[in-house]
Amino acid sequence: MVFNPGMGGGSMSKMLKQAKQMQEQIAKLQEELEKREIESSSGGGAITIKITGKQEVIALKINPDVIDLDDIELLEDIIMAAVNEGIRKSQEMVSSEMAKITGGMKIPGF
16 A cells, blocks of 8 residues: 555544544633533532532531531531532543533543
8 A cells, every 4th residue: 555645635634623622612601611600509508519510619508597606517518419419420521521512522631
């Protein structure tokens, strides 16, 4: 078989163009995710958090009625549950948005 650099050159160029477009879409999505917020709560609304698409907690509300100084461990557990649920929801949102761009192809770091 003889190598002919002219054969398939258009396909490579098209592939590179598509990769560049995907990279630009991912960069735009990353900017948007910093602004998107997910709200999560636990303990029947005792704890509510807001978290960004970058998994950063930006707000934490504690209902004063749930504070029992004799049971701080319960409060800690409720806070952890709300944060973990917020992170899970945020990651699902990111995965869903990335799948729209990549067609389901896995990209490391997302």
